[in-house]
Amino acid sequence: MAGEQGGAFKKFFERFVVGNRRARLRTRAGPRGAGAEVEPAARRRRDRPGWLGATTRTEARGLVVASVRAEGPAEAAGLYAGDELIAIDGARVDAARLAGRLAERAPGSTVRVTVFRRDELHEIPVTLGEPPAESATIGPLEGATVEQSNT
Numbered sequence: 001m002a003g004e005q006g007g008a009f010k011k012f013f014e015r016f017v018v019g020n021r022r023a024r025l026r027t028r029a030g031p032r033g034a035g036a037e038v039e040p041a042a043r044r045r046r047d048r049p050g051w052l053g054a055t056t057r058t059e060a061r062g063l064v065v066a067s068v069r070a071e072g073p074a075e076a077a078g079l080y081a082g083d084e085l086i087a088i089d090g091a092r093v094d095a096a097r098l099a100g101r102l103a104e105r106a107p108g109s110t111v112r113v114t115v116f117r118r119d120e121l122h123e124i125p126v127t128l129g130e131p132p133a134e135s136a137t138i139g140p141l142e143g144a145t146v147e148q149s150n151t
Contacts, residue, residue, distance in 0.1 A: 049103040050111070050128025054079055058095050062086070065115070069132075077126040083115040090114070102128070 053072020054065050063085040068074045087093055088101040089112050105111055107130045114123050 050105040050107045051131040073129040077124050083117050087114040
């Protein structure tokens with residue numbers, strides 16, 4: 001935001017961009033003449049797939065959970081980065097098959113995720129969620145006052 005340098009911006013960035021705290025943009029940015037526009041996920045149809053809330057990568061040992069989104073379905077169920085993803089509902093998955101398996105399930109449905117964690121096999125029920133918004137844009141509000149633009 002205009003006029004803010006160093007400390008305040010750095011603190012905002014650490015809390016809300018790097019961290020997982022939610023920014024209350026309307027109450028914090030609105031009085032300063034800024035706002036946010038969230039672009040909805042590409043699929044907002046009735047037949048949209050369930051969302052696991054984790055990213056994966058392929059390693060020599062197989063498909064591995066790379067990260068788990070804060071407050072997402074995978075975190076709520078107890079999946080962790082480093083878990084080796086073996087199967088969804090008893091059917092083996094790899095990078096190519098994971099999206100297809102999830103596309104067969106709607107948000108709110110529960111899947112059994114089989115993982116290896118530290119050489120132990122675990123079966124974890126995960127209730128799939130809604131895919132999150134894909135992007136958000138923060139910028140000046142239309143019709144911002146001179147005072148708002150200068151803060």
